[in-house]
Amino acid sequence: MTQAEDLIHDLDSFVIGRVFCNILVVAFKNEYRTIYHHDPEGVKKLDIMIHNGGMPIGFIKAVEIHGGWKFLSQPLPEFKGKEHREVKKFLEEYGIMLNKKLLFGTQGT
Numbered sequence: 001m002t003q004a005e006d007l008i009h010d011l012d013s014f015v016i017g018r019v020f021c022n023i024l025v026v027a028f029k030n031e032y033r034t035i036y037h038h039d040p041e042g043v044k045k046l047d048i049m050i051h052n053g054g055m056p057i058g059f060i061k062a063v064e065i066h067g068g069w070k071f072l073s074q075p076l077p078e079f080k081g082k083e084h085r086e087v088k089k090f091l092e093e094y095g096i097m098l099n100k101k102l103l104f105g106t107q108g109t
Contacts, residue, residue, distance in 0.1 A: 004046040007056055007076075011037050014061060020069070021062035023098075025091060026054040032094075057087050060095045069102075071095030 007024060014022045015037045022037040026049045033049055035042050046056070058075035073091030075084065 002043075002047070003056075004043050004050060008035070008039075008042040008046060011035065011042065011059065014059065018064040019061050020064055023060045025057055025060060025094060026050075027057045027090075028052075028054050058091045060091060060098065062098075069099070071099050 011022050011024045024035045024042075024046070026033045026035070026046070028049075033054065035045055035049075039045065046054075050056070056076060057079050058073060061072045061074065062069050063072055073088060073095050075087050075091060079087040
């Protein structure tokens with residue numbers, strides 16, 4: 001499997017039980033892009049993003065908790081540890097923004 005195939009497999013396979021949404025975040029120099037679970041074009045999209053300089057950095061998972069949801073961040077293994085705190089912080093803040101978008105629409109961002 002290629003890197004893109006492995007990541008998309010992980011993206012799709014983590015949507016079980018209380019996890020109802022999983023998003024792969026890909027960082028570029030001045031922006032980020034996302035791929036949602038079960039996207040039939042996921043591998044192709046990720047291959048193109050990587051070819052264009054994108055770097056997959058981690059997952060954001062929406063988990064059902066007590067009738068509501070919470071967004072949890074999971075940096076890829078190469079972005080874990082103290083030297084990569086900014087990646088975890090970015091993923092956490094992105095999860096908060098997604099939650100606001102779901103609750104309040106575009107007015108929440």
